[in-house]
Amino acid sequence: MALAPSQLDASPAAHGASPSRAATLTDVSRQTGLSVATVSRVLNGRPNVSDTARRKVNAAAKTLGYRANAAARALVRQRTDNIGVVFPNIDNDFFREVLVGINHAARQSGRHLMVAFALDAEDEPDLIAEYLSGGRVDGLIVLNIRQSSDALGDLTQESIPVVLVAGPAERRKDRHMVRMANEQGADDAVTHLLEHGRRRLAILDGAPNNSDAVERAAGARRALDRAGIDRGDVRFWEGNFFEDTGYDAVHRAVATGEMPDAIFAANDSMALGAMQALRELGRRVPDDVAVMGFDDLPAADHYGLSTVRAPLREMGAESARVAIELIEAGVPTGPLACHDRVMPTSLICRSSCGCPACTRPPASAAAY
Amino acid sequence: MALAPSQLDASPAAHGASPSRAATLTDVSRQTGLSVATVSRVLNGRPNVSDTARRKVNAAAKTLGYRANAAARALVRQRTDNIGVVFPNIDNDFFREVLVGINHAARQSGRHLMVAFALDAEDEPDLIAEYLSGGRVDGLIVLNIRQSSDALGDLTQESIPVVLVAGPAERRKDRHMVRMANEQGADDAVTHLLEHGRRRLAILDGAPNNSDAVERAAGARRALDRAGIDRGDVRFWEGNFFEDTGYDAVHRAVATGEMPDAIFAANDSMALGAMQALRELGRRVPDDVAVMGFDDLPAADHYGLSTVRAPLREMGAESARVAIELIEAGVPTGPLACHDRVMPTSLICRSSCGCPACTRPPASAAAY
DNA sequence: AAGGGCTGTGGAAACGTTTCCATCCGAATT
DNA sequence: AATTCGGATGGAAACGTTTCCACAGCCCTT
Numbered sequence: 001m002a003l004a005p006s007q008l009d010a011s012p013a014a015h016g017a018s019p020s021r022a023a024t025l026t027d028v029s030r031q032t033g034l035s036v037a038t039v040s041r042v043l044n045g046r047p048n049v050s051d052t053a054r055r056k057v058n059a060a061a062k063t064l065g066y067r068a069n070a071a072a073r074a075l076v077r078q079r080t081d082n083i084g085v086v087f088p089n090i091d092n093d094f095f096r097e098v099l100v101g102i103n104h105a106a107r108q109s110g111r112h113l114m115v116a117f118a119l120d121a122e123d124e125p126d127l128i129a130e131y132l133s134g135g136r137v138d139g140l141i142v143l144n145i146r147q148s149s150d151a152l153g154d155l156t157q158e159s160i161p162v163v164l165v166a167g168p169a170e171r172r173k174d175r176h177m178v179r180m181a182n183e184q185g186a187d188d189a190v191t192h193l194l195e196h197g198r199r200r201l202a203i204l205d206g207a208p209n210n211s212d213a214v215e216r217a218a219g220a221r222r223a224l225d226r227a228g229i230d231r232g233d234v235r236f237w238e239g240n241f242f243e244d245t246g247y248d249a250v251h252r253a254v255a256t257g258e259m260p261d262a263i264f265a266a267n268d269s270m271a272l273g274a275m276q277a278l279r280e281l282g283r284r285v286p287d288d289v290a291v292m293g294f295d296d297l298p299a300a301d302h303y304g305l306s307t308v309r310a311p312l313r314e315m316g317a318e319s320a321r322v323a324i325e326l327i328e329a330g331v332p333t334g335p336l337a338c339h340d341r342v343m344p345t346s347l348i349c350r351s352s353c354g355c356p357a358c359t360r361p362p363a364s365a366a367a368y
Numbered sequence: 369m370a371l372a373p374s375q376l377d378a379s380p381a382a383h384g385a386s387p388s389r390a391a392t393l394t395d396v397s398r399q400t401g402l403s404v405a406t407v408s409r410v411l412n413g414r415p416n417v418s419d420t421a422r423r424k425v426n427a428a429a430k431t432l433g434y435r436a437n438a439a440a441r442a443l444v445r446q447r448t449d450n451i452g453v454v455f456p457n458i459d460n461d462f463f464r465e466v467l468v469g470i471n472h473a474a475r476q477s478g479r480h481l482m483v484a485f486a487l488d489a490e491d492e493p494d495l496i497a498e499y500l501s502g503g504r505v506d507g508l509i510v511l512n513i514r515q516s517s518d519a520l521g522d523l524t525q526e527s528i529p530v531v532l533v534a535g536p537a538e539r540r541k542d543r544h545m546v547r548m549a550n551e552q553g554a555d556d557a558v559t560h561l562l563e564h565g566r567r568r569l570a571i572l573d574g575a576p577n578n579s580d581a582v583e584r585a586a587g588a589r590r591a592l593d594r595a596g597i598d599r600g601d602v603r604f605w606e607g608n609f610f611e612d613t614g615y616d617a618v619h620r621a622v623a624t625g626e627m628p629d630a631i632f633a634a635n636d637s638m639a640l641g642a643m644q645a646l647r648e649l650g651r652r653v654p655d656d657v658a659v660m661g662f663d664d665l666p667a668a669d670h671y672g673l674s675t676v677r678a679p680l681r682e683m684g685a686e687s688a689r690v691a692i693e694l695i696e697a698g699v700p701t702g703p704l705a706c707h708d709r710v711m712p713t714s715l716i717c718r719s720s721c722g723c724p725a726c727t728r729p730p731a732s733a734a735a736y
Numbered sequence: 737a738a739g740g741g742c743t744g745t746g747g748a749a750a751c752g753t754t755t756c757c758a759t760c761c762g763a764a765t766t
Numbered sequence: 767a768a769t770t771c772g773g774a775t776g777g778a779a780a781c782g783t784t785t786c787c788a789c790a791g792c793c794c795t796t
Binding site (some may be wrong): 021065067068069070072075082099104107114115116 | 504
């Protein structure tokens with residue numbers, strides 16, 4: 001009450017030397033002579049505070065280097081402003097791009113990321129369970145969850161929202177999910193090859209238990225059917241997403257004399273393997289055989305591989321946006337109304353598809 | 369006091385349906401009839417609790433799915449068990465490996481990771497400042513901090529320990545740092561080439577303002593000097609770590625007729641560029657020209673490039689260990705006694721160095 | 737002139753832990 | 767049998783916020 005004006009008393013370590021403890025609301029309160037309630041109101045931009053008080057508090061907070069303690073705030077607000085991100089233990093090239101997208105969206109909303117990689121397959125459920133309770137995060141993003149590890153039971157049991165990125169297809173009605181348009185992307189690629197007059201196609205398949213692979217194969221078939229291509233002209237080659245299966249498939253084809261005039265590989269790794277085999281065998285790309293892949297790995301650019309870009313950053317950013325949306329909507333999102341956001345792919349024409357008209361779009365990442 | 373034995377009253381949502389709020393210590397206390405103090409003691413494995421109480425509490429905690437609230441615990445313990453990790457905005461292939469290493473060490477110590485990427489160069493200092501105060505993390509790891517963005521002033525001013533990974537050389541005595549043995553690695557690579565009888569060497573340099581590049585070049589020079597190689601036999605080619613500078617350098621060499629019999633490139637990207645140029649020019653690797661790189665990118669394996677493995681996971685893990693060590697030691701680590709941990713590199717012989725004796729070590733990552 | 741509605745402010749409770757301190761009890765010591 | 771000791775337990779404070787509620791002025795209306 002007795003507020004001596006302009007009291008510049010030796011406040012506790014104004015910006016002193018030692019790594020002193022962080023300033024608290026009480027410190028600001030003492031320095032300004034105002035109550036912690038008022039100080040808190042100013043610092044949170046709440047109404048009903050006089051301009052005088054506002055000025056004093058802001059000045060003192062700046063001097064003291066005040067920053068609200070996250071734990072105390074989380075405790076009373078019942079909200080941490082953190083989002084958890086769980087990665088599978090499997091080494092995955094995409095991971096970085098997805099995380100960059102998540103980071104972008106999270107930071108735009110002023111939230112922070114808690115990131116964890118499963119150390120092994122058994123570790124994943126533990127990790128998820130750890131984030132689901134404990135109040136460490138307000139929402140959880142799980143990448144590429146392994147089919148088996150359903151630490152996730154019933155959506156309605158959970159106290160925080162969970163968003164799956166590139167999760168198993170069968171959980172789509174059951175879980176909030178963000179994925180890419182695998183089918184449309186593959187359709188686009190095959191259609192592109194057909195539009196360039198290629199007719200004797202080979203489809204290099206991915207691992208059959210991988211949902212990306214299955215969907216891409218389906219997209220390729222859809223394009224072939226729509227164009228009315230004779231199935232006798234199409235070869236379906238088995239692969240498993242690894243480079244050597246692309247390489248081997250081409251060598252087998254040359255052995256049996258069944259070389260196509262175009263190859264669509266369900267991912268870039270296999271496409272690059274196929275291109276290497278073609279080069280070794282003296283076949284020219286794209287003159288003799290056109291090749292398209294899927295994913296748009298950095299290496300694709302380097303080798304001029306035309307491909308379908310997997311919108312990884314967009315998927316990451318979208319998953320964060322969905323999580324935030326669910327967090328802000330409050331807990332009871334119920335079992336109904338699951339999100340299933342499908343991020344569009346885009347065709348990237350380089351040299352391997354053999355269309356001179358197409359120019360490579362800028363490698364920008366403007367909006368995600 | 370009046371504890372009715374075996375009271376199985378309708379506890380608040382034992383494991384009910386709705387996404388009810390998480391169980392608290394008070395819930396467990398009510399269910400067991402014991403005080404929160406005792407419950408807390410049991411759950412933290414503290415002594416001076418009867419076995420009866422221990423059993424009752426553990427059972428109730430399990431039934432209720434109790435997990436301690438992180439914010440409340442952090443508030444009273446003045447410690448979050450979180451470690452912050454800040455990445456520069458620059459796209460960096462290494463980032464993932466480093467993070468995996470950090471994750472491993474952090475999780476082994478039961479800590480969690482808060483990860484953030486700087487959105488752009490100006491963003492980095494903000495990010496660092498945000499983690500330095502606010503009590504969100506107990507320690508901070510900053511990767512590859514940009515020379516300019518010294519949001520980091522004086523070590524002694526900071527309230528939490530900060531560890532730099534691959535930071536600027538000039539801060540080594542000033543800051544806790546974890547880095548790799550660039551000089552020794554480059555020395556090893558050049559020595560290896562010399563041991564195979566190569567004498568007309570070319571050293572493909574990295575960007576001169578990059579400390580990794582400078583150190584690697586110094587290591588190469590050290591090996592040459594020690595072997596007493598005539599400097600007239602050695603060419604120093606300028607590069608900037610990008611693939612095309614390796615490619616161009618080889619083309620220039622062939623134009624001037626100064627083709628060496630071995631090339632050491634300061635990183636794999638340039639080495640791969642050089643190899644591609646050699647292939648195009650009809651020179652055989654390693655027969656005509658041996659090539660070695662540095663980093664051990666995934667692509668190095670694919671192209672049989674012999675190289676020096678950059679111990680990225682180890683650097684990550686070590687940085688986390690240093691951070692944890694500093695956290696546990698308490699704040700006042702003072703300006704003296706800065707850590708400068710140098711993680712050893714290792715020679716990876718594949719086919720491009722031309723030594724049949726060397727076999728490729730397993731691609732394990734056993735211990736990090 | 738009295739009442740009512742705003743505005744600015746402070747006190748105090750609450751969030752969920754951990755931990756200090758006091759208390760109580762039974763067993764061991766004198 | 768009186769005393770001490772140590773183990774088991776509960777009460778309550780503390781951590782740093784936010785926010786509800788009460789209250790004191792003040793201006794405006796009737």
